Each structure stands twice: as C-alpha cells, then as structure tokens.
Amino acid sequence: MQALTVIPHAAGSLAVREISAPEPGAGELLVEGLAVGVCGTDKEIVAGRYGWAPPGRERLVIGHESLGRVAHAPPDSGFAADDLVVGVVRRPDPVPCGACAHGEFDMCRNGRYTERGIKELDGYASRHWKVETSYAVRLDPALAEVGVLLEPTSVVAKAWQQVEKVGSRAWFEPRTVLVTGAGPIGLLAALLGVRRGLEVHVLDRVTEGRKPRLVAGLGATYHSSGLAAAVEKVRPDVVIEATGAAQVVFDAIAATASYGVVCLTGVSPAGRAITIEAGTLNREIVLENDVVIGSVNAGLGHYAEAARALAGADLGWLNGLITRRVPLSRFHEAFTPEPDDVKVIITLDAPAR
Incomplete structure (x- = not known):
C-alpha cells in the first residue's frame, strides 16, 4: 500500500x-x-x-x-x-x-x-x-469534496470556545471581530464568526484574487491596508490572530476595544527579534481588562462542533x-x-x- x-x-x-x-x-x-x-x-x-x-x-x-x-x-x-x-x-x-x-x-x-x-x-x-x-x-455525506477542512475548522472552533469562556468572566456581548490572516485558519475563523452573528473583518496583505472574494462571500469586510488602517475603521471586541507574524501579533494585542480578547492561533517562527514598547502595552492590557490567550489543537467536542459548522455552511464557499x-x-x-x-x-x- x-x-x-x-x-x-x-x-x-x-x-x-x-x-x-x-x-x-x-x-x-x-x-x-x-x-x-x-x-x-x-x-x-x-x-x-x-x-x-x-x-x-x-x-x-x-x-x-x-x-x-x-x-x-x-x-x-x-x-x-x-x-x-x-x-x-x-x-x-x-x-x-x-x-x-x-x-x-x-x-x-x-x-x-x-x-x-x-x-x-x-x-x-x-x-x-x-x-x-x-x-x-x-461527516454529512454532502461534505465529500470538502470534508478535509474539518480538522482546521476544529482548531478555530476551539479558539472561539476559548474566547467565549474568557469573555464570560463578566458581561460579554461582542459585536465586532478582526481576523488577521486570510489563510485557511483565518477564513474558517471568519466563517465561525459570521455564524455567531458578529460583524467580521479580515486583514491580509493581498489586494485581489481569491482571498478578498472569499471574505466578501461571507458578507464580511476585507482589509489590505495594514492593521492600523483596519483598526481605525473598527475597534474590535475580539481578535483572532492567524498569521503568527510577530509584529502583527503585538499590534493586534494593542488593537482591541476595552475588555478585548485576543486569541493567538498562528505559530511564530523562532529567532526573529522585534522592538516593542512593553510598558505601554502592559498598561493598556491592565487598565482595559484585556486578555491574550493561545489556542492550539482540538478536542472531541470541537470536532463535533466543526462538523456541524461545515454541514451548515455554503458548499460553494467551502469549495x-x-x-x-x-x-x-x-x-x-x-x-x-x-x-x-x-x-x-x-x-x-x-x-x-
């Protein structure tokens, strides 16, 4: 074999x-x-x-x-x-x-x-x-062409669960989410954000082609002019970080509204140094009750939730x-x-x- x-x-x-x-x-x-x-x-x-x-x-x-x-x-x-x-x-x-x-x-x-x-x-x-x-x-038999997306969907199902668990420490009714990165994890995170009824924004570097079309297909908003420009238009309650790019990670942490939750799903390469103003970042996190969490892999419940999400999604979009x-x-x-x-x-x- x-x-x-x-x-x-x-x-x-x-x-x-x-x-x-x-x-x-x-x-x-x-x-x-x-x-x-x-x-x-x-x-x-x-x-x-x-x-x-x-x-x-x-x-x-x-x-x-x-x-x-x-x-x-x-x-x-x-x-x-x-x-x-x-x-x-x-x-x-x-x-x-x-x-x-x-x-x-x-x-x-x-x-x-x-x-x-x-x-x-x-x-x-x-x-x-x-x-x-x-x-x-x-899986639903209708997913025969796209069911391979289940594992990455389970990863973002867990990420969303972690965001909601952290948010529940106090009153939490998020309205806006910014997803950084329009790869598979970012786009599937956006899909699950739309399923939650949130206003979804997706940031990536490319300006045309498949990624902007996929974001538009969700009814979400695509941004390609950098994080600062995106944040100027929307102060997100939740950030799902899916690039692993060190500078984007730290900029995203500082980008949320008060009581914001940033979930890191992208794995950064080791060995690259950047300069950050740690004091200001710490001050903002503390004074605004912000939270930064990491999330990786998925459990059985996340796979089950992901299977439901894919079964309810548009097959053309998944394809x-x-x-x-x-x-x-x-x-x-x-x-x-x-x-x-x-x-x-x-x-x-x-x-x-």
Whole structure:
C-alpha cells in the first residue's frame, strides 16, 4: 500500500513508500483514504524542522488533516461502510496528566501526548488507514469534496470556545471581530464568526484574487491596508490572530476595544527579534481588562462542533477554500506554493463514488 512518508528532521526525505496495509483491531475502523490537507505543520515536518517517527521506526506517515470513507466497521460501533469520516489528530498521554484524564487531551499539561502524522503516530496520507471508533468523526455525506477542512475548522472552533469562556468572566456581548490572516485558519475563523452573528473583518496583505472574494462571500469586510488602517475603521471586541507574524501579533494585542480578547492561533517562527514598547502595552492590557490567550489543537467536542459548522455552511464557499487538488503521485506540487493558494490537498486516488 502506498503512503506519503518522511524522515523527521531530515529535509528532502519526503517520498511515497510502500507500507503494510493496516489491520484494524477490535474497536477500530478500516478507512479508505480520500484526501489529506497540507498545512504549515506539514511543511515544517517536510523541511526537517519538526516531527517524530513512531518508536523504533525511521519514517513517519504524514498527514493529519484527513478525510476517508469507512471500508469496514465493527458491529454495533455506530459506523457503517461508506460513512464519510475524519480521524482525530491527538491522543492523550499514557500517564495521564489531569487534563488528559478528564478527556481534554488538547490541553495536555506534560507534553506526552501523541499525534497522528506529527508525533510518534502514523498519519492519514495513505491509501487506507485505521482509526479507533472513539477518535473518528462522521461527516454529512454532502461534505465529500470538502470534508478535509474539518480538522482546521476544529482548531478555530476551539479558539472561539476559548474566547467565549474568557469573555464570560463578566458581561460579554461582542459585536465586532478582526481576523488577521486570510489563510485557511483565518477564513474558517471568519466563517465561525459570521455564524455567531458578529460583524467580521479580515486583514491580509493581498489586494485581489481569491482571498478578498472569499471574505466578501461571507458578507464580511476585507482589509489590505495594514492593521492600523483596519483598526481605525473598527475597534474590535475580539481578535483572532492567524498569521503568527510577530509584529502583527503585538499590534493586534494593542488593537482591541476595552475588555478585548485576543486569541493567538498562528505559530511564530523562532529567532526573529522585534522592538516593542512593553510598558505601554502592559498598561493598556491592565487598565482595559484585556486578555491574550493561545489556542492550539482540538478536542472531541470541537470536532463535533466543526462538523456541524461545515454541514451548515455554503458548499460553494467551502469549495472555494480548496485551491488545488494534487494526486498522491505528484505530491511535491502540494508543497510548492502558488500565489493564490489557500488550502492545497493531496488526493489519495480513491475511486469516486
């Protein structure tokens, strides 16, 4: 069986290899792989900067943004052949920490969790894969072309949940949100903001093309003249930061209205220094009761919420997020960016149904 594999921390090692077909055990689904999404984490792994192979193995099957169709399900599992499913990425640590013991493995305290396609567990970029029924999420059949968006949607579902939990420490009725970055995470965060009835603004550098059209398709407002210009027009109650650009991060923290919440979802590259006026920033955060939080990964409840959000979204708009569909045989193309890219996926050459 073919799978897309890499030697973690070895740049240039990405290759399609033959591996053994999975043999599901009790309580596991056998899934025909349809597609995997490519994100920044995958690119870091391929560049040799990140990732861990399963113990005793040199290579890791990558791919954590999954989509597949059930080929075989255990009796009484709640799943059936041909169900459209996505596999959850993270598994709790075996110790476990308190958060993992309470089912909140996305908030693991000791870092001993494992992750499909990232950390010590093979991912989903293979012709077939298996997954525990308790870590499989069924999708609406109408999402067969776009269901690979579920994992990134689960990430922003968690981010919005964190914003609302923090806001609930006092009266909180946000009206405006600024999303910085119009990549997949930013656009999906905007989608969930619109679903909440908020006035949504999205900031990015590009001035034309797919990203402004997608924002307009949500009924949101697109900005490309910089953060200062955007904030001059709207003092946001909530900022979802999805660029990871250090200067944007700190500027966004200072941009909110009083009692503002900034949720950081973009991972910044290390090693770049910037100068900030920390005293003024601290003063504003304290005197305005502002909050800055980080959010990463997702739990089972976030996947369920994301599945509902995608089922209720416009399919044409969701399809617009997927810029290119690259077959497994041409996987290198998926890691070569093109100017108008939003989300690139690798199709696993499963037969159409």
